[in-house]
Amino acid sequence: MRKRGILITGAAGEIGDSLIRSLVQQGEDLIVSLDLKPLGTDYSKKVTHIQGDLMDHALLSRLVSEYEIATIYHLAALLSTRAEFSPEMAHQVNVEGTLGLLKLASEQSEWRGEPVLFLFPSSIAAYGMPSLKLKDEFRRVREWEWNYPTTMYGCNKLYCEMLGIYYSQHYRQLAVERPVTLDFRGLRFPGLVSAYTVPSGGTSDYGPEMLHAAARGEPYACFVREDTAIPFMAMPDAVKALLMLANAQAQSLTRRIYNVTSFSLSAADFRDQVLKFFPKAQISFEPDLKRQGIVDSWPADLNDNDARRDWGWKPDFDLIRSFEEYLVPYIKQRYS
Numbered sequence: 001m002r003k004r005g006i007l008i009t010g011a012a013g014e015i016g017d018s019l020i021r022s023l024v025q026q027g028e029d030l031i032v033s034l035d036l037k038p039l040g041t042d043y044s045k046k047v048t049h050i051q052g053d054l055m056d057h058a059l060l061s062r063l064v065s066e067y068e069i070a071t072i073y074h075l076a077a078l079l080s081t082r083a084e085f086s087p088e089m090a091h092q093v094n095v096e097g098t099l100g101l102l103k104l105a106s107e108q109s110e111w112r113g114e115p116v117l118f119l120f121p122s123s124i125a126a127y128g129m130p131s132l133k134l135k136d137e138f139r140r141v142r143e144w145e146w147n148y149p150t151t152m153y154g155c156n157k158l159y160c161e162m163l164g165i166y167y168s169q170h171y172r173q174l175a176v177e178r179p180v181t182l183d184f185r186g187l188r189f190p191g192l193v194s195a196y197t198v199p200s201g202g203t204s205d206y207g208p209e210m211l212h213a214a215a216r217g218e219p220y221a222c223f224v225r226e227d228t229a230i231p232f233m234a235m236p237d238a239v240k241a242l243l244m245l246a247n248a249q250a251q252s253l254t255r256r257i258y259n260v261t262s263f264s265l266s267a268a269d270f271r272d273q274v275l276k277f278f279p280k281a282q283i284s285f286e287p288d289l290k291r292q293g294i295v296d297s298w299p300a301d302l303n304d305n306d307a308r309r310d311w312g313w314k315p316d317f318d319l320i321r322s323f324e325e326y327l328v329p330y331i332k333q334r335y336s
């Protein structure tokens with residue numbers, strides 16, 4: 001008999017680390033994690049970690065021969081900045097890797113006669129505001145608005161959302177008998193800020209980088225202008241959103257991709273928050289015009305009304321609580 005479990009790809013990354021922590025705390029029996037890197041935390045027998053490549057088809061086949069995968073959190077990806085330096089490689093990992101996993105989940109859904117639940121973290125990078133004027137005019141964007149990404153990462157995310165919807169709702173639509181299809185659910189996250197991990201490779205990372213540098217007593221030159229605004233969310237809320245969406249009743253969902261967010265602020269506001277807790281922080285602004293262009297194309301805020309209505313989404317950490325109760329205490333502890 002195969003053992004029934006949850007698969008987490010990209011498990012050694014920022015979100016994976018927090019997600020595994022929460023799932024283990026909830027008493028999840030069997031978690032299989034997959035990443036190119038080893039896990040940063042030792043969960044002993046609670047997590048079976050496979051160090052390997054998502055693109056390794058033989059590895060995925062072995063995995064399903066051993067485990068009955070009921071839920072997949074597909075976190076593995078090349079993030080926005082890295083993806084711009086290696087766009088074709090990003091396409092391979094972000095699109096072909098996702099396609100391979102969607103295929104695997106489809107086959108498993110048919111075998112089981114029950115949908116495999118497939119959770120996918122998308123991003124504000126799936127949006128593309130054509131100008132700063134329009135960004136200012138249309139601040140809280142809805143899921144279907146301004147889907148004109150300008151980065152390889154954003155294109156990958158938007159297309160994978162579409163692929164997920166296809167495999168859920170239209171896969172083998174011309175077959176005489178429609179197979180049981182997977183249950184795809186996606187979240188468009190804003191920039192995430194974690195107290196535990198230092199970000200790498202995201203273009204929204206100037207916020208968390210500023211904070212971690214201040215806690216380490218190091219100067220920081222922010223790569224966007226002071227007036228640059230995008231939405232953010234504390235990492236525990238990102239994990240909460242993933243788990244809430246995974247547990248939501250299928251009948252209550254009116255969409256397959258949901259915006260979720262907590263607070264929106266400018267880079268200068270972010271600096272002011274950091275200075276409140278680290279008054280000696282040395283933060284300057286040295287915009288990198290190219291990365292600036294990418295952040296300018298992302299919306300200033302997200303409208304997450306549908307997530308709030310359909311599955312009761314509400315962040316626990318607003319701006320004040322994120323800094324006072326999560327980021328600052330844990331970051332101080334981390335570097336003390």
Ligand SMILES: NC(=O)c1ccc[n+]([C@@H]2O[C@H](COP(=O)([O-])OP(=O)(O)OC[C@H]3O[C@@H](n4cnc5c(N)ncnc54)[C@H](O)[C@@H]3O)[C@@H](O)[C@H]2O)c1
Pocket residue numbers: 009010011012013014015016034035036037052053054055074075076077078079093097121122123124188189190191192193200201202204
């Ligand atoms: N952190 C954010 O602000 C943010 C915002 C929106 C969406 N997301 C999405 O959430 C997911 C997780 O993000 P994160 O911040 O934890 O990123 P991260 O870079 O910290 O983690 C990604 C992990 O994927 C792994 N990985 C990359 N290629 C792989 C491959 N071929 N095979 C196996 N593993 C591979 C990496 O080793 C890494 O540990 C990503 O899909 C990302 O696009 C993140």
